[in-house]
Amino acid sequence: MTTSAAAAAPDTAVLLVNLGTPEAPTAPAVKRYLGEFLSDPFVVQIPKLLWWPLLYGVILPLRSKRVAKKYAEIWMEGGSPLGVHTRRLAAALQPRLPEFAVAHAMRYGEPALPARLRELRAQGVRRVLVLPLYPQYSSTTTGTVAALVEATPGAPAARVVREYATDPGWVSAVADSIRAHWQANGRGQRLLFSFHGLPQRLVDAGDPYQAQCEASTAELVRALDLAPHEYLLAYQSRFGRERWLGPATDDTLRALAGEGVREVDVVCPGFAADCLETLEEIAMENAAVFVEAGGRAMRYIPCLNDAPAHADALAALVRRELAAWRDAAA
Incomplete structure (x- = not known):
């Protein structure tokens, strides 16, 4: 304070x-x-x-x-x-x-x-x-x-x-940050929305997290006027052996590279501030996964931070x- x-x-x-x-x-x-x-x-x-x-x-x-x-x-x-x-x-x-x-x-x-x-x-x-x-x-x-x-x-x-999850001011701020990133760095062939994962059993038991991730994505897609083939939603940071929400971010990036997609932008709208899961797991580890699978560049779009x-x-x-x-x- x-x-x-x-x-x-x-x-x-x-x-x-x-x-x-x-x-x-x-x-x-x-x-x-x-x-x-x-x-x-x-x-x-x-x-x-x-x-x-x-x-x-x-x-x-x-x-x-x-x-x-x-x-x-x-x-x-x-x-x-x-x-x-x-x-x-x-x-x-x-x-x-x-x-x-x-x-x-x-x-x-x-x-x-x-x-x-x-x-x-x-x-x-x-x-x-x-x-x-x-x-x-x-x-x-x-x-x-x-x-x-x-x-x-x-x-x-x-x-x-x-x-x-669908607050208009927050949606607008995230959408504007994506546009600014595109203007400064160019636009990839796909935009991947990557949210933190959650065990599937929690969602099956009534946790609203997955539905709210999908709602956030829908609002951002609407704000950015994206066509269905221009974006994907995936979940990162799996832990343990039980089933987690899917598809997994790393698997999705490998699949995109296998389909011939060469440039991908990744944004993490579930994180308010950049952290280990965005800066190391996404911007470094998953960027390497994409390139190793045949992609040319995976660009991470930073969190809103301050x-x-x-x-x-x-x-x-x-x-x-x-x-x-x-x-x-x-």
Whole structure:
């Protein structure tokens, strides 16, 4: 939170919440972060007696060093990209919402969500609008943020924004960022919308995530006036052996190269800020997959991060949510 926001001591705050990040691109820091993340029962729904021995005995010792190397490839001067961009987005939002305090927190890692909520309460905040930076709702993302907010003692009264998958301002900002990328870099033969994956069983059990990813894509396709043959939707970041949402991003890129497509643009509308999954997995790893399969170039279109259009869209969303909260309480 900015110094001016703290000095003003408003009674309402806006809290941006992102997934989280290691504190450093080192194996011990990554192990702590992944340990917290993968211990969340909303993320991995396996009984602790079965999961924890595997997690702490096998997965974390093997993955931490490997993942730390990936983080080192994308680390910024001010920290991890996700941490830096989330912090900058909160700072960009503050002058657009001068009558409220604007802060940010992480679901895993620092700044920790419960501590931030108690800090706001100590500063005189009575109400906090929590905005998880996940446009599409899933129990594994927004759902676990909402559960932790509710379980935090000493927190102000809170309202959690459930989703903004088809919010007009957000759609416009993403579409404009794609157009700007095309203007600066040229346009590929296909546009691939890549969303973070989710186990199929969660969707089968009623999680609305897939439907909202498809709704976001439909709105962006409409805004960009794309023909059916000009775009595809896929899911990335599979983990474990169970069935996940498909088609997979890497498999889709291989198939496109096999069909003779030589240039592809990839955008990740499920991510508000660039992170390991966009900068390393997509822009580096999957770009190499496409070229190795016969493609010429895969160009990654960055997330909105702290772009003015992103801050404008979220500020408008916040004002609508706060108005709805006020009306509901009246």
